[in-house]
Amino acid sequence: MSDVLVRLAQVLEDRKNSDPDKSYVASLHAKGLNKILEKVGEECTETLLAAKDAEHSGEIEDVIYETADLWFHSMVMLSRLGLGPTEVLDELARRFDLSGLEEKASRNK
Numbered sequence: 225m226s227d228v229l230v231r232l233a234q235v236l237e238d239r240k241n242s243d244p245d246k247s248y249v250a251s252l253h254a255k256g257l258n259k260i261l262e263k264v265g266e267e268c269t270e271t272l273l274a275a276k277d278a279e280h281s282g283e284i285e286d287v288i289y290e291t292a293d294l295w296f297h298s299m300v301m302l303s304r305l306g307l308g309p310t311e312v313l314d315e316l317a318r319r320f321d322l323s324g325l326e327e328k329a330s331r332n333k
């Protein structure tokens with residue numbers, strides 16, 4: 225599942241040196257970290273508004289769409305800082321291991 229994140233991270237790395245007129249990611253880098261953080265904030269707000277709507281309407285498509293935008297822009301932010309999804313996934317795995325959930329899950333198989 226995380227393969228998509230790793231492959232996307234590679235594209236994001238490549239786009240750092242691309243033409244801002246031809247690449248959305250390159251255009252964000254050209255505008256700087258503050259612009260990237262502004263986009264993360266916007267997508268975060270759009271995601272929570274979609275989630276609030278979904279609770280009443282049951283419409284989940286917008287939640288998925290906005291969460292994808294949020295994850296994408298978060299990855300651009302990580303890339304800007306020399307980080308990638310692997311570091312975040314490793315941290316989640318570490319917490320999962322710490323909680324003993326992995327052990328319990330494999331025992332229940």
Ligand SMILES: N=c1c2ncn([C@@H]3O[C@H](COP(=O)(O)OP(=O)(O)OP(=O)(O)O)[C@@H](O)[C@H]3O)c2ncn1[C@@H]1O[C@H](COP(=O)(O)O)[C@@H](O)[C@H]1O
Binds near residue numbers: 247248
């Ligand atoms: N996954 C995405 C992705 N998700 C969302 N977006 C863009 O993120 C923007 C979302 O912001 P908004 O909805 O606010 O749209 P906007 O008004 O155009 O944005 P602003 O002008 O306000 O910054 C849109 O322009 C989307 O096209 C993405 N752009 C690119 N990717 C991936 O990144 C790769 C590299 O993209 P390029 O850099 O464009 O080649 C692509 O191959 C895709 O895999």
